Amino acid sequence: MIAGLILFLILPVAVGALVYGFQRWGRVVVVLSVGVTTALGVAIVMLPLGRTVTLWGRQIVMGGSVSFLGRDLILEDADRIAIAFLYLTAAAVFALAGQASSRRLIFPVGFGMLSLLSGSLLIRPLIYGVLLLEMAISLSMLALQVEGAPHSQGVLQYVSFSLLAMPGLLLVQWLMDRYAVTPDNVALRETAVALLAFSFAILLGSVPFHMWLPSMADDGDPFASAFVLTVNHGAIWFLLLAFLEAYPDLTTHARFGSLVSGAGIAMVGVGGVMGAAQQRLGRLMGYGALIDAGVGLVAFSVFSQQGLAISLLCLLVRPIGLVLMASGLAGLRALGGRDGGIERLCGVARQAPWSTLAFVAGGVSLSGLPVSAGFAGRWALYRALSPAQLTSALIMMGGSVGLMTGVWRSLSVLLVREDRPSEEIEGAAAAGERGRIKAIVVALFVAASAILGLAPQLLAPIATRLAGLYTFFAP
Amino acid sequence: MQFISELLTRLVNITAVPAMAGVLGTALLLLVSRDWRLNILALAAQYFFVMLLMTRTVRVEMAAVKGLIGWVTCLVFYVTEQQAHVAMRSGDASETLSLEPWFRARLEGWRTEGISAQAAFSFMAAAVVGVAALALATSVPLPEVSTGLALVCYLLSGFGVLLLGLSDEPLRVGVGLLMFLSGFDLCYTALEPSLIVTGLLGAIMFVVALGTAYLKSSETVTGDGAALQ
Numbered sequence: 285m286i287a288g289l290i291l292f293l294i295l296p297v298a299v300g301a302l303v304y305g306f307q308r309w310g311r312v313v314v315v316l317s318v319g320v321t322t323a324l325g326v327a328i329v330m331l332p333l334g335r336t337v338t339l340w341g342r343q344i345v346m347g348g349s350v351s352f353l354g355r356d357l358i359l360e361d362a363d364r365i366a367i368a369f370l371y372l373t374a375a376a377v378f379a380l381a382g383q384a385s386s387r388r389l390i391f392p393v394g395f396g397m398l399s400l401l402s403g404s405l406l407i408r409p410l411i412y413g414v415l416l417l418e419m420a421i422s423l424s425m426l427a428l429q430v431e432g433a434p435h436s437q438g439v440l441q442y443v444s445f446s447l448l449a450m451p452g453l454l455l456v457q458w459l460m461d462r463y464a465v466t467p468d469n470v471a472l473r474e475t476a477v478a479l480l481a482f483s484f485a486i487l488l489g490s491v492p493f494h495m496w497l498p499s500m501a502d503d504g505d506p507f508a509s510a511f512v513l514t515v516n517h518g519a520i521w522f523l524l525l526a527f528l529e530a531y532p533d534l535t536t537h538a539r540f541g542s543l544v545s546g547a548g549i550a551m552v553g554v555g556g557v558m559g560a561a562q563q564r565l566g567r568l569m570g571y572g573a574l575i576d577a578g579v580g581l582v583a584f585s586v587f588s589q590q591g592l593a594i595s596l597l598c599l600l601v602r603p604i605g606l607v608l609m610a611s612g613l614a615g616l617r618a619l620g621g622r623d624g625g626i627e628r629l630c631g632v633a634r635q636a637p638w639s640t641l642a643f644v645a646g647g648v649s650l651s652g653l654p655v656s657a658g659f660a661g662r663w664a665l666y667r668a669l670s671p672a673q674l675t676s677a678l679i680m681m682g683g684s685v686g687l688m689t690g691v692w693r694s695l696s697v698l699l700v701r702e703d704r705p706s707e708e709i710e711g712a713a714a715a716g717e718r719g720r721i722k723a724i725v726v727a728l729f730v731a732a733s734a735i736l737g738l739a740p741q742l743l744a745p746i747a748t749r750l751a752g753l754y755t756f757f758a759p
Numbered sequence: 760m761q762f763i764s765e766l767l768t769r770l771v772n773i774t775a776v777p778a779m780a781g782v783l784g785t786a787l788l789l790l791v792s793r794d795w796r797l798n799i800l801a802l803a804a805q806y807f808f809v810m811l812l813m814t815r816t817v818r819v820e821m822a823a824v825k826g827l828i829g830w831v832t833c834l835v836f837y838v839t840e841q842q843a844h845v846a847m848r849s850g851d852a853s854e855t856l857s858l859e860p861w862f863r864a865r866l867e868g869w870r871t872e873g874i875s876a877q878a879a880f881s882f883m884a885a886a887v888v889g890v891a892a893l894a895l896a897t898s899v900p901l902p903e904v905s906t907g908l909a910l911v912c913y914l915l916s917g918f919g920v921l922l923l924g925l926s927d928e929p930l931r932v933g934v935g936l937l938m939f940l941s942g943f944d945l946c947y948t949a950l951e952p953s954l955i956v957t958g959l960l961g962a963i964m965f966v967v968a969l970g971t972a973y974l975k976s977s978e979t980v981t982g983d984g985a986a987l988q
């Protein structure tokens with residue numbers, strides 16, 4: 285009998301090694317990567333907990349507690365949805381990354397990171413989860429570096445900031461364990477709250493620790509950046525929720541709500557202002573991610589099940605916007621060179637219509653405009669905030685307007701009619717748009733964004749159910 | 760094994776203060792020096808001193824494992840720098856790897872040119888961090904460790920962060936990260952002396968070294984690397 289949980293740690297590593305070996309056969313890499321991640325993502329939610337299932341003659345049992353290297357791996361309902369989110373998001377990134385180039389290290393390294401991130405959500409006590417998360421972040425350096433390009437400062441900043449967050453998180457558990465023994469010593473809880481807020485502010489790229497975010501999106505590999513900003517950030521969110529679930533005393537601290545709310549508003553405000561002024565598409569994507577993460581924090585600061593559900597809904601739809609933007613960015617960069625400056629991309633929309641569409645549709649979704657995947661979460665947040673916190677709701681809207689201004693300015697430059705030599709156009713088109721498959725994949729993602737914008741009830745119940753599994757906000 | 764263990768324990772008792780001085784000296788050298796050979800030697804020596812200090816809070820075997828991990832990362836850095844150096848000087852047939860001329864050239868450089876503005880600034884910044892670490896060690900004592908050890912933890916972490924702030928070259932950033940992690944590791948092993956935590960922290964250090972070495976090698980391939988010395 286095989287413990288199903290172990291499969292989620294070992295199988296990705298094995299497939300990652302296989303994918304690395306098959307790099308020469310691009311189609312095989314893409315099909316294998318998308319197939320395995322989708323299968324694992326679906327399997328973890330479909331396989332019944334605690335019951336034995338026979339697959340290809342092997343008996344697999346999912347759920348319960350499994351001992352791995354002397355530590356407990358525990359699969360709970362919330363972890364199932366969280367891990368499914370990580371795998372299905374990775375599948376989306378792989379599907380679009382494969383249309384650009386299958387020789388990227390994102391495929392093998394991504395599998396390694398998925399294994400570590402799954403482990404970080406399953407393992408108990410939480411300090412081991414923190415260590416596995418930090419290892420995955422350090423590993424992401426290999427995927428983020430663009431092959432044949434100078435080293436990326438944004439990547440170094442990302443890893444540096446993330447590692448600076450580790451000590452605080454490791455100490456939180458020690459402090460809260462001591463607090464449980466001596467509840468009169470309030471200083472222990474105060475220190476733990478401060479360390480938790482500081483550490484997660486760094487990990488989520490909150491202002492003023494956000495410098496790495498636009499830099500990484502600008503000079504790192506676009507798909508690896510999207511992977512980090514969706515899969516890694518997803519794991520960080522679920523780890524934060526696991527901390528709060530394990531130590532509910534942290535949420536009852538008087539300043540915790542204002543800290544979270546302030547951080548979120550600052551992220552949206554800075555992202556909106558900087559996004560509107562951007563001349564580089566990569567940085568625009570980074571500021572889009574900053575705004576979306578800020579919106580999630582503001583929703584979380586409502587401190588209710590409803591707020592948590594909105595925050596999780598924003599998290600669940602974020603990959604659609606970011607993956608589309610990354611795909612567009614990669615296609616447009618292939619035409620304008622690695623520089624990424626908008627002035628080098630004058631009029632390329634004609635040569636790269638699908639990349640342009642992907643970039644704009646991704647930007648629209650991250651802005652939370654109507655008929656896009658990001659709209660439902662934003663609308664619910666505006667409604668939740670407006671009765672008591674109208675200023676916060678207006679700042680949220682301002683952030684969206686700022687990002688959309690940046691996207692609109694970029695589109696206006698991409699659409700400029702410019703006479704370029706026909707050979708250059710043909711060469712650029714060949715480099716940027718690789719046939720029908722890319723068009724189909726991009727069209728599918730744009731359609732998915734529109735469908736989720738028109739019918740949010742497809743995803744909202746999952747977010748509501750997931751929020752209901754966390755009890756720290758329960759009365 | 761018993762003999763070696765006892766010997767190391769006695770060595771630790773005798774050399775606690777020299778080990779602290781050794782950590783401080785190597786950390787300063789890593790901050791100020793731009794010479795990769797000297798830096799790798801300093802990093803390897805720092806891991807030895809950190810290992811000695813660690814034996815005050817955990818078993819000798821565990822401290823030895825941490826030292827070993829540190830030396831492996833030094834090896835990774837050495838190979839990467841060596842490759843980068845060879846690649847950048849591939850056209851220069853007169854290049855030799857002999858230690859004596861290199862050391863003589865360093866001495867000559869210091870004698871004629873003196874200390875660079877960058878090194879002077881690093882030294883001053885290190886002094887500020889040192890004072891801050893001293894103040895922190897007395898006002899915010901770390902749990903389960905002595906004041907002296909807390910000072911070393913703060914110094915290493917502070918110098919690591921300083922190196923991160925002052926550098927944009929991948930391997931120097933990597934060294935900064937490793938120094939920061941060493942500083943934290945020194946106090947955290949006293950709180951959580953678990954073998955699996957040691958292993959995972961070691962693995963993180965190794966992956967950081969590997970990642971920064973990869974960034975460095977890609978820089979070398981594109982010919983973007985700055986002169987190393």
